[in-house]
Amino acid sequence: MPSILVVLWSLLSPVSIGRVSDINCLKSIQDSLEDPYGYLNATWDFSNNTEGFICRFTGVECWHYDENNVLNILSSNMSLKGQFPRGIRDCYFLTGLDLSNNELSGPIPSDISRILPFLTTLKLSSNKFSGEIPKSLANITFLNPFGSLQEYVRK
Template sequence: MTEIGRSIDFVIGAFVCLLLSCRGSYGLQSDVNCLRALKDSLEDPFNYLSSSWNFNNATEGFLCTFTGIECWHPDENKVLNIHLSNMGLKGEFPRGLQNCSALTGLDLSNNKLYGNILSDISKIVPLVTSLDLSSNNFSGEIPKDLANCSYLNVLKLDSNQLTGQIPAEIGLLDRIKVFSVTNNRLTGPLPTFSNRTFSAESYANNPGLCGVPLPSCRAPSKKTHLGVIAGAAVGGMIIAAFGVGIGMSLYLRRVSKIKKDDDPEGNKWAKSIKGAKHIKAS
C-alpha cells in the first residue's frame, strides 16, 4: 500500500474512532473479540498467529504488537489494518471481523481460504478501503453486496475459483482505483464503472467474460433462430399432412361402410339390371 493510501486509511480510521469513542472500554473489548474470533476461526499450520497473538496481555495497545496488525494509534487497541498474507491460513471468511469496527484494510491473500465470500460482507467490513482476497480458494459468485462497501479503493479477487457473472452493481464503486478478478471462472458481460475503465489484464483468464476492453459479447445467433423457425414450419407441415392423411382414411372407411349398409346383399341394383335383361331376351 502506498503512503497516500496509508494516510487515507489513517484519516478514516481516526475519524471513525472519534465517532465510536475509541478510548472507551467498548472499543477495546470489541477489537479484542474481533482478533480472538479471527484466530479461532482459522487453521494456523505455521503458528504465525499462535506465536504472536497473546490475549493474556492487558496493557494498552497490546493488540498493536500482534503480527499483521496495524492500529490507528500504537497506544490504543483499535485495529486499522489486518495484513495476514502468505501464512498458509485455512478456513472460511471470518465473520468475527465485524467486531473490528474501524477496520479499513484487510489483506488475506495467498492463503488457503475457501467457501463463499459472505453475501453480507458490507456489514462485516463496512469501512474497508482495501480488500485483498486474491490467491485463495474462494468459490461461488461475487456478492452484489460488495457494492455497498462504498469506500473501496482496492478490490483484488484474482486467482480464486469464483463463478457466475461480475455483478453490475460493482460498477457503483466510484472510489475504486484497483480492481482485479483474473484467473477465475467468471462469465458474462463486464460491469461498467462510472469514472474508470480497467484494462484487459484486470479480467484475464476468464474465458467467459466479454465486453470492453475484452471482445464484444455475442448476440444470439440469427441463424439459430431461423433454423428453429424453419424446423418448426417443416414439423408443422408434416404434422398437418399426417393429420389430413388420417382424416381421409377415416372418411373413406366411413363412406365404404355407408355403402355396405345401404346394400347389404351387395350390388342389388346390378343384379336387378341383369335379371331384367334376361327376361327381355326370353
C-alpha cells in the same frame, strides 16, 4: 455533579467497547482459522492486558500504537486455512483486510458491506473461495475496486 459523571461515562463507553470489540475480533479470527506454521499463534497472546497490546500482533496495524483499535489486518502468505472469519465483524472500523495467498475456502459473506462498511482495501486473491463475488461489495463506499478481488474466480 452526578450528571457530569454520567456524561463522561457515556462519552468514554464507546471507546472501551470498541477496544473490547477489536480484541474479540482478533480472538475470533485466531480461533476460526487453522494456522499450520504458527504465524498468528507466535505473537497473538491475549494474556497481556496492557493498552495497545494487540497492536504488536503479527499482521495487525492499529490507529495508534498504544490503543486497541484495529485499522488493518494484513495476514497474507501465512497458509491460513478455514472459511472467511465471521468474527471479523467485531473489527467494525477496519479499513484494510489482506487475507490473500492463503488457503481460505467457502463463500465470502454476502453481507460483507454491512459487517465491514469502512474498508478501503480488500485483498482476497489466491485463496480457494467458492461462490459468487458478493454484489454488496459495491455498497462499500470507500473500497478501492482495483485489484482487490483478482483471481477470485478460478478457471
